[in-house]
Amino acid sequence: MKIRMSKKEILAAVGRVQGVVERRNTMPILANILLRAEGDHVSFFATDLEISIEGSFPAQVQERGAVTLPARRLLDILRETTDDTIDLETSPPAAGADPDAPGWILISSGRSQFKLPSLPPKDFPPPPIREWETTLALPSSTLSELFRKTAYATGENDTKYILSGVSIQVEGLPSKDSGGRLRMVASDGHRLVAAETDVASPPSGTRNVVISKKGVVEIQKLLGEGDGGDGAPTLYLSKWHAGLQWGKIAITARLMEGTYPEYRKFIPASNNRKVVLTKAEFDGALRRVALLAREKTYGVRLDFDESQGGRIVLTSHNSEFGEATEEIPAGFEGESVSAIFNAKYLREIIGAIDGKEVILEFKDGVSAFLIREDAAGFLAVIMPMRS
Numbered sequence: 588m589k590i591r592m593s594k595k596e597i598l599a600a601v602g603r604v605q606g607v608v609e610r611r612n613t614m615p616i617l618a619n620i621l622l623r624a625e626g627d628h629v630s631f632f633a634t635d636l637e638i639s640i641e642g643s644f645p646a647q648v649q650e651r652g653a654v655t656l657p658a659r660r661l662l663d664i665l666r667e668t669t670d671d672t673i674d675l676e677t678s679p680p681a682a683g684a685d686p687d688a689p690g691w692i693l694i695s696s697g698r699s700q701f702k703l704p705s706l707p708p709k710d711f712p713p714p715p716i717r718e719w720e721t722t723l724a725l726p727s728s729t730l731s732e733l734f735r736k737t738a739y740a741t742g743e744n745d746t747k748y749i750l751s752g753v754s755i756q757v758e759g760l761p762s763k764d765s766g767g768r769l770r771m772v773a774s775d776g777h778r779l780v781a782a783e784t785d786v787a788s789p790p791s792g793t794r795n796v797v798i799s800k801k802g803v804v805e806i807q808k809l810l811g812e813g814d815g816g817d818g819a820p821t822l823y824l825s826k827w828h829a830g831l832q833w834g835k836i837a838i839t840a841r842l843m844e845g846t847y848p849e850y851r852k853f854i855p856a857s858n859n860r861k862v863v864l865t866k867a868e869f870d871g872a873l874r875r876v877a878l879l880a881r882e883k884t885y886g887v888r889l890d891f892d893e894s895q896g897g898r899i900v901l902t903s904h905n906s907e908f909g910e911a912t913e914e915i916p917a918g919f920e921g922e923s924v925s926a927i928f929n930a931k932y933l934r935e936i937i938g939a940i941d942g943k944e945v946i947l948e949f950k951d952g953v954s955a956f957l958i959r960e961d962a963a964g965f966l967a968v969i970m971p972m973r974s
Contacts, residue, residue, distance in 0.1 A: 588652030589676045590624045594696070596644045597673050598665045603812070603836060604633040604640040605658040606805055619655040621711045622675070624648045633658060634712055638802050641714065642836040652677065653708040654692055660703060661694075670697030677705070715839050721757055721794050721824040723769065727833065729784055730820060731810045733771045734803055736782035736939040736965055741800045742775040749845040750774055752797040755829065757786070759793065772850045778932050778969040779853050780939065797847050798829050802840030806831050809838060853968055855955045858948040860924070862891065862899070862917045866945050870937045872913045876901045877930035879911040886972055887930040891919050903930075926952040926971040936967040 604620055612618055612635070621632040627648060632641040654677055665673065674695040694701040734753070742750035752773075759767040770783035798806075809831060810820065820833035830839040876887050880903040890900040897919035904910040926949070937945055940960045948957040958967040 588622070588624050588654050589648075589650035589674075590629055591647040591649065591672055591674050592629065592644065594665065594668060594671050594673055596646070598662075600629075600631045600642055600644045601658065601662050601665060603809075604631045604642060605662055606633075606808060607635045607638045607640050607801075608633050608658040609635050610659070616655060616706045616710050617712075618657055618659070619706055619711070620658045620661065621653065621655050621708060623653040623708075625651045632711075632714065634714075636712060637799065637841050638805055639715055639839045640805065640836065644835060650676075654690075655706045655708055655711055656692055656703055664694060664701050664703075668696035668699060670699075672696065678702075715828055715841070717823070717825070717828065717830060717839065719823040719825050719830070723757070723786055723822045723824075724819045725769070725784075725786065725822060727810050727820050730822065730831075731807065733769070733782050733784065734807050734810070737771045737773040737780050738800065738803045738807065739935045739939075740773040740775055740778055740780045740967075741803075747776065749797060749843060749847055750776060752799045752843045752847075753803050754795060754797050754847040754850075755824070757794040757824070772847065774848070774850070774853075777929070778936065778967060779850055780936065780965075780967045781850055782939070782965045784964060794824055795847060796824055796829055797843040797845070798840050799843055802829070802838075805838050805840070809833055809836055853955070854966070855948075855950065855957055855968065858950045858954075858957055860891075860919075860921065860949050862897075862919055862947045864899070864915065864917055864945045864947065866937060866940055866943055868915050869945055870934060872901050872915050873930050873934050873937070876903045876911045876913050877934075879903045879905050879908050880930055881905050884972065885930045885932075886927050887933075888925060888927045891917065891924040891926075893920050893923070924949065924952045926956070927974055928956075928969065928971060932969060936969060939965060939967070941965075 608618055617635060623630045628643050629646040630643045676693045678691040678693060690705045692703050692705045737753055741753060754772040756770040767786050768783050769786045772781045820831055823830040828839050828841055877885055880886055888902045892898050897917050898914050899917045900914045902912045936958055942960040942962060946959050953971060955968050955970050
């Protein structure tokens with residue numbers, strides 16, 4: 588293989604696909620990127636067997652072929668080169684050598700030259716088979732918002748494996764012209780968040796799949812890096828995989844196995860008290876009071892009191908550093924209620940709200956609180972901590 592690429596293109600390609608490469612892997616070839624040159628482009632492919640990323644970029648292909656290169660080392664070299672063009676060329680095998688044996692790749696840029704080892708391309712895992720059953724083209728901003736409002740609430744090393752991913756649910760109606768809903772749900776067992784949006788032409792019926800947090804992170808990176816010049820990204824779902832195609836890059840993630848809990852049964856139906864708060868004021872008070880909360884729990888106590896026209900008193904206590912108190916006005920009537928929350932969890936939920944107000948609905952200080960905003964499309968459920 589012999590190619591020439593602009594530094595900008597090859598750096599973008601390698602930088603993007605190497606995100607799934609694991610530093611420690613029982614299969615050495617998975618630390619590499621597969622490059623395949625033909626026509627007037629080079630395809631770049633990387634995988635950890637759970638998530639695959641590939642992209643096709645323009646190049647001057649002087650000799651077609653395929654090679655694998657160590658991802659991290661290649662990226663480090665490309666970042667340090669100073670010339671605008673990069674040349675990659677395979678070293679010809681010695682006379683009588685096995686053509687499939689590991690070889691070397693010469694990388695040239697200006698007056699710099701590097702020689703990297705290459706493992707046989709035939710040993711690289713093939714791309715996953717994509718037999719998509721659901722296809723949705725949506726604005727990148729819409730997909731980004733859904734992931735932003737949910738991904739933070741996934742479980743970390745949770746005993747309930749399925750909660751370490753994000754559930755993607757598509758609800759279509761019998762008539763495609765009637766539209767439907769795309770919903771994302773995440774929970775870590777202490778809180779649950781759900782965000783949804785209308786979709787114009789979903790398939791009939793429903794789909795419910797779960798993508799791992801790592802897969803979500805890679806999708807979010809792609810959505811965040813796009814410049815909007817490649818049209819709308821397309822979300823694909825099948826029985827075994829989820830995928831996102833946008834411009835030159837395609838991501839495929841193997842779905843997590845298992846059934847995600849039905850989120851609706853965790854939404855409290857008997858909460859009969861409601862408080863409307865200014866988002867900025869509530870979040871600011873939480874941030875300040877949490878400065879002296881215990882680092883392991885970030886516990887902040889909220890006392891709902893009807894005195895002085897209604898207020899919430901926020902308190903934190905740390906035997907080593909001291910305590911903090913702040914109060915904010917809140918229209919509240921009736922018996923006082925006290926509840927303790929993990930301030931970090933609560934602030935992440937508040938941060939997902941787009942409007943200027945936060946609505947809290949609750950029954951008492953030990954049952955689940957419902958948090959939402961005026962506009963439909965987002966809600967969260969959070970459990971108070973035990974005192």
